[in-house]
Amino acid sequence: MSMAALQMGKYGVYVWSCYGLTLIGLLFLVFAARRQRQHEVLQAKRRIRMAEQSQQTDMEVRS
Amino acid sequence: MNWVWFHKLASPPTAYAFARALRPWLLWPSILMMLWASYAGLFVVPPDYQQLDAYRIIFVHVPAASMSLMVYSMMAIAAGIGLIWHMKLAHAVAAACVLPGTVFTVLALATGAIWGKPMWGAWWAWDPRLTTELILLFLYLGYMALRASFDDIGRADRASAVLALVGLVNIPIIKYSVVWWNSLHQGKTLSMFGKSSIDPTMVAPLLVMLLAFLMFFGAILCDGLCAQILRRERHAQWLLKQVS
Amino acid sequence: MTTPAMHSPSPFSQFALVLRRDLRLAARRWDQMLQPLVFFVVVITLFPLAISPELSELRRIAPGILWVAAMLASLLAADALFRPDVEDGVMEQWVLSGQPLPWLLLAKTAGHWLLTGLPMVIVSPLVATALGVTSDAWLLLCVTLALGTALLSVLGAIGAALTVGLRRGNMMMALLVLPLEMPVLIFGAKALDLGLQGDVVIGPLSLLTAMLLLSVVLAPFAMAAAIRISIE
Numbered sequence: 001m002s003m004a005a006l007q008m009g010k011y012g013v014y015v016w017s018c019y020g021l022t023l024i025g026l027l028f029l030v031f032a033a034r035r036q037r038q039h040e041v042l043q044a045k046r047r048i049r050m051a052e053q054s055q056q057t058d059m060e061v062r063s
Numbered sequence: 064m065n066w067v068w069f070h071k072l073a074s075p076p077t078a079y080a081f082a083r084a085l086r087p088w089l090l091w092p093s094i095l096m097m098l099w100a101s102y103a104g105l106f107v108v109p110p111d112y113q114q115l116d117a118y119r120i121i122f123v124h125v126p127a128a129s130m131s132l133m134v135y136s137m138m139a140i141a142a143g144i145g146l147i148w149h150m151k152l153a154h155a156v157a158a159a160c161v162l163p164g165t166v167f168t169v170l171a172l173a174t175g176a177i178w179g180k181p182m183w184g185a186w187w188a189w190d191p192r193l194t195t196e197l198i199l200l201f202l203y204l205g206y207m208a209l210r211a212s213f214d215d216i217g218r219a220d221r222a223s224a225v226l227a228l229v230g231l232v233n234i235p236i237i238k239y240s241v242v243w244w245n246s247l248h249q250g251k252t253l254s255m256f257g258k259s260s261i262d263p264t265m266v267a268p269l270l271v272m273l274l275a276f277l278m279f280f281g282a283i284l285c286d287g288l289c290a291q292i293l294r295r296e297r298h299a300q301w302l303l304k305q306v307s
Numbered sequence: 308m309t310t311p312a313m314h315s316p317s318p319f320s321q322f323a324l325v326l327r328r329d330l331r332l333a334a335r336r337w338d339q340m341l342q343p344l345v346f347f348v349v350v351i352t353l354f355p356l357a358i359s360p361e362l363s364e365l366r367r368i369a370p371g372i373l374w375v376a377a378m379l380a381s382l383l384a385a386d387a388l389f390r391p392d393v394e395d396g397v398m399e400q401w402v403l404s405g406q407p408l409p410w411l412l413l414a415k416t417a418g419h420w421l422l423t424g425l426p427m428v429i430v431s432p433l434v435a436t437a438l439g440v441t442s443d444a445w446l447l448l449c450v451t452l453a454l455g456t457a458l459l460s461v462l463g464a465i466g467a468a469l470t471v472g473l474r475r476g477n478m479m480m481a482l483l484v485l486p487l488e489m490p491v492l493i494f495g496a497k498a499l500d501l502g503l504q505g506d507v508v509i510g511p512l513s514l515l516t517a518m519l520l521l522s523v524v525l526a527p528f529a530m531a532a533a534i535r536i537s538i539e
Contacts, residue, residue: 011117014181018174019101022123025170026279029163030090033286040293044302146532201486208482212473221536222469226483229465229529233487236518240490244497 073152076301079292082285090282096275103268120178122268126276128171128192131199132234134164134280138206139231142224151295154220157227158210159287163280165203171196191242198237202230216295321406322414329418343384343423344430350376351434362439369438370499373448374492377427377456382481382488384423385463388415389471389534399538409527412534416464416527424456440503447502454515455495461522462487468530472537490518 072078104122138160145153175193176186187193206223213219296302316324333340354372355365365372392398392415401411431452432445440448466484470476498511 011119011181014117014177015105015119018120018123018177019105021173021177022127022170025127025166029166029279029283032162033283033290036290037286037293040290044293044297047297048302198486198489201482205483205486208479209469212470212476212479218472218536218539222472222533225465225529225533225536226469229487229526232525233490236490237486240493240514244493 073150075152075292075296075299078152079289082288082292086282086285089278089285093275093278093282096271097279100268100272100275104265104272108265108268117178117181120174121265122272124171124174124178125269126272127167127174128196129273130276130280131164131168131171131196133277134160134167135199135202135227135234136231138164139227142220142227143231146221146224146228152292154224155288155291155295156284157224158220158291159284161203161207161210162287163283165200165207167276167280168196168200168203172200191238191244194241195238198241199234202234206230315406318407318410321410322417325411325414326418326421329415330421333418333422340422341426343380344426346383347376347380347427348430348434350379351438355438366439366503369435369440370496370503372438373431373435373452373499374455374496377431377452378459378485378488378492380427381423381456381459381463382466382484383477384419385460385467385484386470386477386480388419388464388467390467393471393534393538398534402535402538408531408534412464412468412530413523413527416460416530419464420457420460424453424460427456428452444499444503447508448499451495451498451502451508451512451515454512454519455491458491458515458519458522459488461519461526462491465526465529465533468533468537470537471534491515494518 072081100122104119108119110116110118138157141153141160142157144150145157172193175190175196179188179190179193180186183190206226209226210219210223213222293302351372354368358364358368389398389412392401402408428449431448432442435444435448436442463480463484465487466480467476469483470480473479494511494515498508498515501511502508
């Protein structure tokens with residue numbers, strides 16, 4: 001690919017910065033959404049673990 | 064008409080599993096389509112005879128702008144469904160729409176401003192489209208702020224749903240008022256699509272890009288929806304099987 | 308001995324009862340009720356100080372100044388629209404009473420406009436004169452401001468109902484309501500601007516009226532939904 005095609009006359013800076021910004025925005029969305037879900041999964045796992053532990057201590061107290 | 068499938072889909076465990084399964088089928092094709100459309104838009108399509116190469120911005124600006132409005136409408140309609148039929152899943156969808164919607168709006172504003180610099184000679188012009196987009200950003204931010212200010216998720220859902228619906232009714236009024244206001248301020252605005260003839264070869268990349276953005280949003284929505292469902296179903300038994 | 312009429316007063320007497328109660332309460336705290344009006348005048352005083360004392364220059368931007376000041380004053384006043392009633396439990400009684408809540412809230416909004424919007428409309432010729440607006444535009448000024456402040460009251464009431472349950476709802480309300488009020492600002496200021504230049508103003512005026520009618524019909528339901536959420 002020639003340099004002229006990348007420079008696009010005098011508009012290269014504008015065009016490339018637009019595509020770059022869009023890429024950053026979309027990548028942010030992918031990671032932000034995935035992080036949100038993983039955070040909630042971790043929370044859920046912790047709650048389940050705590051529930052199991054409290055059940056065990058219940059049993060121990062009863063026995 | 065049999066609505067059983069619908070109620071099944073609307074139940075949190077099914078929706079969770081469905082969203083998890085659907086996500087890769089939306090994400091990867093959308094990335095491939097974006098790559099192809101960007102390549103075509105940047106290198107294959109011939110330059111516009113008036114705007115030369117600057118119009119290549121259209122392939123990211125227009126999809127972002129159209130998604131910003133579509134996501135808001137979807138968010139408001141989902142919120143309305145949640146408000147009227149007390150459907151938790153609809154509220155979860157609305158909550159998952161905010162972040163992508165805001166990002167699309169910011170992208171549309173940023174790329175619009177960058178496009179404006181070579182076309183208008185200024186980063187910002189009070190062009191009706193940009194102004195409407197800016198007000199839309201304010202609506203998203205207000206929705207986000209209201210949602211965040213309630214501790215109880217149920218109240219946050221319903222209060223923000225009322226706001227989203229009021230905003231939805233207002234959007235056509237805002238749009239129309241801004242266009243009308245601007246038509247009286249004529250002078251420095253130059254229509255982006257003025258007299259420039261649009262090359263027929265650019266239609267295909269633009270349409271593919273629009274579809275790719277839509278599918279990409281769907282993939283993001285799947286992830287966000289899963290997070291929202293997990294948050295709302297804290298104490299449900301089915302979570303045990305799903306996450307462990 | 309109770310008559311059936313006492314159990315369910317007619318909608319109009321309900322409206323009048325709520326309105327009369329609010330006006331009477333306001334009369335007892337008239338110094339508080341003056342605050343939005345004083346705010347309106349003070350904000351307008353800021354502009355000549357910030358921009359220029361030249362009357363010719365001020366006349367050109369007078370519509371914008373008047374409208375922005377009216378919008379901010381109405382917004383600040385709207386925060387106190389439902390808060391006292393929610394805090395002392397009156398609103399809860401209304402919700403439980405089985406009477407049409409949107410209708411009662413519309414009456415409260417009407418009272419709010421009478422107490423904050425109308426005084427601004429009455430004072431506006433005075434402050435407009437100080438901004439170099441000539442007396443032949445007074446009628447137009449009062450009409451646009453009357454329509455516009457009514458619309459601002461209705462939209463502000465939605466914001467007030469949404470944020471009344473929050474401890475620090477003031478800033479939040481501005482964030483929610485101002486974007487929704489922008490069309491009012493555009494049409495109101497433009498009608499005034501056209502009028503000052505001697506143009507036809509019927510277009511923006513009828514649009515303002517249409518928006519007012521639409522919001523009076525729809526907004527009370529949004530207010531009622533928001534109040535129910537806020538007080539639970």
